[in-house]
Amino acid sequence: MKNKSLVSITDYSKDEILQLLKKIETFENNPNQRVLEGKVVATLFFEPSTRTRLSFETAVNRLGGRVIGFSDASTSSSVKGETLKDTIMMVSNYADLIVMRHHFEGAARFASEVSSVPVINAGDGSNQHPSQTMLDLYSIYKTQGTLNNLQITMVGDLKYGRTVHSLLMAMSHFNPVFHFIAPKELEIPHAYKTFCESSGIEYHEYSEFLEDVINLSDILYMTRVQKERFTDLMEYEKVKNVYTLRNKMLENSKPNLRVLHPLPRVNEISYDVDDNPKAYYFQQAKNGLYTREAIICTALDID
Numbered sequence: 001m002k003n004k005s006l007v008s009i010t011d012y013s014k015d016e017i018l019q020l021l022k023k024i025e026t027f028e029n030n031p032n033q034r035v036l037e038g039k040v041v042a043t044l045f046f047e048p049s050t051r052t053r054l055s056f057e058t059a060v061n062r063l064g065g066r067v068i069g070f071s072d073a074s075t076s077s078s079v080k081g082e083t084l085k086d087t088i089m090m091v092s093n094y095a096d097l098i099v100m101r102h103h104f105e106g107a108a109r110f111a112s113e114v115s116s117v118p119v120i121n122a123g124d125g126s127n128q129h130p131s132q133t134m135l136d137l138y139s140i141y142k143t144q145g146t147l148n149n150l151q152i153t154m155v156g157d158l159k160y161g162r163t164v165h166s167l168l169m170a171m172s173h174f175n176p177v178f179h180f181i182a183p184k185e186l187e188i189p190h191a192y193k194t195f196c197e198s199s200g201i202e203y204h205e206y207s208e209f210l211e212d213v214i215n216l217s218d219i220l221y222m223t224r225v226q227k228e229r230f231t232d233l234m235e236y237e238k239v240k241n242v243y244t245l246r247n248k249m250l251e252n253s254k255p256n257l258r259v260l261h262p263l264p265r266v267n268e269i270s271y272d273v274d275d276n277p278k279a280y281y282f283q284q285a286k287n288g289l290y291t292r293e294a295i296i297c298t299a300l301d302i303d
């Protein structure tokens, strides 16, 4: 890491990812530690969020720090025309760390370049969501006992789903085989396929949600169709119900299979899956608290 900002998951080396996973485990064992006393963290959410914002804010509270910020940009001076640059320069005068979600790809990188304090990307458009990726990696590690040599199946909106893009890049350190299940309109972008090819990573693409693929998977990573990224809502209507995972589809899946989803879900996982022990998405979201405690402390150089 050149500075302590976390903009892309590629800001962490493989060793740094592995060290961070250990740190996350220590926070899971002891989530209440007053290591942020006297620190102020700003959460600037230009896009809606439940899990990411609340888990970051809970993390700061549990570690004894203070939170400032906004969850609705329409209450900030951005509606008066203040630029992102000026907003970040102002807030970095007040806070020790900025956590920002923004609809523009690249906004977090730009913010990190103009900020005098570290910036954590809480999601920038369809690009990256690195703190989600760290909690996904932690969830995979906890449920599989390893990150190595896993069959990872990603389902749904692989075009706009930033959590898919970040997770793919992070898993590239660990020799995965990827199975990409998406309709033509929401296929994984070419840049990520090229990345797999140049990294020697095996991948397969499907347009049907086949049980044969579920049955060979260690991780089934479901995603929501990202309505907010479509410029033409008629296009969204065509694909919004494309796949739904139902409990009976898991009947012949591997015993170690776990179903992950970054959430929120709309209709891509039926409620009858929730009681299946292979459903892990709510615990996955809970792991987000410990993950964000570790990420905040890393960004602020606190051991």
Ligand code: CP
Binding pocket: 048, 049, 050, 051, 052, 053, 123, 132, 262, 263, 264
């Ligand atoms: N996973 C995730 O980013 O959820 P929120 O949009 O609720 O923060």
